[in-house]
Amino acid sequence: MIFLDHVSVDFSRRxxxxxxxxxxxxxxxxxxxxxxxxxxxxAGKSTVLRTINLLTRPSSGxxxxxxxxxxxxxxxxxxxxxxxxxxxxxxxxxxHTRTVAGNVAFSLRAAGKSSAEIAQRVPEILAxxxxxxxxxxxxxxxxxxxxxxVGIARAIVNRPEVLLCDEPTSALDLETSASILALxxxxxxxxxxxxxxxxHEMTVIKNICDRVTVMTGGKVVEEGDVFDIxxxxxxxxxxxxxxxxxNLELPPRLMQDLRGTLLKIMFVGASxxxxxxxxxxxxxxxxxxxxxxxxxYIGYRALGLLVALLTHPDRPEQVAAAVQYIRENTAQxxxxxx
Ligand SMILES: Nc1ncnc2c1ncn2[C@@H]1O[C@H](COP(=O)(O)OP(=O)(O)O)[C@@H](O)[C@H]1O
Ligand SMILES: [Mg+2]
Numbered sequence: 001m002i003f004l005d006h007v008s009v010d011f012s013r014r015x016x017x018x019x020x021x022x023x024x025x026x027x028x029x030x031x032x033x034x035x036x037x038x039x040x041x042x043a044g045k046s047t048v049l050r051t052i053n054l055l056t057r058p059s060s061g062x063x064x065x066x067x068x069x070x071x072x073x074x075x076x077x078x079x080x081x082x083x084x085x086x087x088x089x090x091x092x093x094x095x096h097t098r099t100v101a102g103n104v105a106f107s108l109r110a111a112g113k114s115s116a117e118i119a120q121r122v123p124e125i126l127a128x129x130x131x132x133x134x135x136x137x138x139x140x141x142x143x144x145x146x147x148x149x150v151g152i153a154r155a156i157v158n159r160p161e162v163l164l165c166d167e168p169t170s171a172l173d174l175e176t177s178a179s180i181l182a183l184x185x186x187x188x189x190x191x192x193x194x195x196x197x198x199x200h201e202m203t204v205i206k207n208i209c210d211r212v213t214v215m216t217g218g219k220v221v222e223e224g225d226v227f228d229i230x231x232x233x234x235x236x237x238x239x240x241x242x243x244x245x246x247n248l249e250l251p252p253r254l255m256q257d258l259r260g261t262l263l264k265i266m267f268v269g270a271s272x273x274x275x276x277x278x279x280x281x282x283x284x285x286x287x288x289x290x291x292x293x294x295x296x297y298i299g300y301r302a303l304g305l306l307v308a309l310l311t312h313p314d315r316p317e318q319v320a321a322a323v324q325y326i327r328e329n330t331a332q333x334x335x336x337x338x
Contacts, residue, residue: 001029001030001065001066001162001194002027002029002052002063002162002194003027003062003064004048004052004061004062004063005026005063006024006025006061006062007022007024007058007060007062007063008023008025008060008061009021009022009044009047009051009057010059020218021044021047021218022051022058023044023217023219025044025061025218025219025220026061026220027213029194032188032192032194033194033195033210033211034184034185034188034194034195034197034208034209035194035195035197035210035211035212035213036196036198036199036212036213036226037199037212037215038198038200038201038212038214038215038241039214040216041200043215043216043218044215044217045200045215046166046198048215049164052065052085052164053081053087053164054071054073054078054081054082058071065081065084065085083111083158083160085160085161085164086155086156086158086163086193087155087163087164087165087166088148088151088152088163088164088166088168089151089166089168092144092147092148092150092151094139094147096138096140097138099135099137099138100134100135100136100137100138100139100153101122101135101136104122104125104157105118105122107154107155107157108121108122111158121157122135122157125153125156125157128153128187129152129153129183131149131153134150144171144172144173145172145180148180149183152168152180152183152184156191156193161194163187163193163194163196164196165195165198167198167200168180168181168197170199177204178207181204184208185208195208201245202230202242202244202245205226206226206296209226210226211224211225211226212224212226212229214229214235214241221238222235222238226298227298227303230242230296230298231268231332232331232332246294246296246305248292248305248307250291254291255337258337258338259311260309260311260319261309261310261311261319261320261323261335261337261338262291262307262308262309262336262338263306263307263308263309263310263323263335263336264305264306264307264333264334264336265305265307265308265326266304266330266331267306267331268303268304269301276325277290277308279325279329280322283322283325285315286310286312286319286322287310287311287312288309288310289308289309289311290306291307291309292305292306292307293305310322319338323335
């Protein structure tokens with residue numbers, strides 16, 4: 001549905017060399033999916049997103065939406081194209097002098113809708129985002145989560161095909177963030193709106209996205225199904241992001257006193273069902289002490305993670321052999337210590 005083909009964006013700066021914010025990025029976003037873009041601050045995520053609705057024009061490369069090139073559009077054609085694409089922001093960007101209903105009505109009026117249609121659509125869309133009782137409130141009277149609901153209402157009221165979400169939950173607490181992600185997912189499934197969502201957090205991506213692209217330094221370094229990226233990140237930067245999101249850190253004091261080999265083990269699918277650790281114990285005579293563990297659910301698939309300490313009373317080579325055995329029978333093994 002959306003194709004970015006070798007898109008680069010340079011920003012010129014006075015008296016200095018231009019900054020290449022986006023460097024040769026190619027993406028394919030399919031109709032109906034939730035597509036994530038993850039990366040650190042300054043990676044070029046927002047700039048990529050803005051090339052989709054042409055808030056930013058590519059310096060080179062092309063942008064196709066529904067098989068039509070859009071990066072050369074201007075005037076009326078550009079405005080029409082933009083109406084098919086809604087956008088929400090980290091800091092909501094609401095109009096503070098208008099009520100909730102007024103903010104939503106503004107979008108409809110800008111799209112040339114009649115007063116009758118506006119009167120009908122505003123309550124409908126406010127009900128959809130759970131703000132029926134806030135129609136007459138001003139943004140300053142709302143919580144962060146409610147403000148983002150207004151942002152969403154305003155962005156989807158003209159029934160766009162695509163909703164661009166630029167860090168939609170980064171200004172919200174965890175619980176509110178989860179409720180906004182649930183609302184976005186509902187909009188995706190119920191209304192069939194394709195979502196493109198930026199985040200700097202893998203947990204957000206894990207929650208809602210089908211596929212994800214990982215950006216660093218203006219470039220895409222990795223792309224794939226969210227589950228696969230979590231189960232087997234290939235690029236070092238992705239590995240760090242994924243590892244950080246699992247939050248399996250051990251207290252530093254514990255790390256100092258460790259004797260033995262400390263492993264982080266990931267189980268995926270069939271390997272999760274095999275009693276790999278007890279087999280390692282039986283075969284190699286090692287002791288296994290589990291220090292940390294959890295199961296992450298991504299969509300309906302489970303990803304098991306364990307941090308385990310392997311020791312042998314007198315034969316360290318047995319520990320090495322056990323590590324090798326575990327490595328062969330699980331998705332991924334990382335030696336954290338020893
Ligand atoms: N309008 C602009 N003018 C000049 N430089 C910009 C502009 N927008 C973004 N940049 C620069 O481009 C790079 C990527 O920015 P951005 O796309 O906002 O990254 P992200 O959203 O991943 O944090 C940064 O170095 C940023 O400073
Ligand atoms: Mg950004």
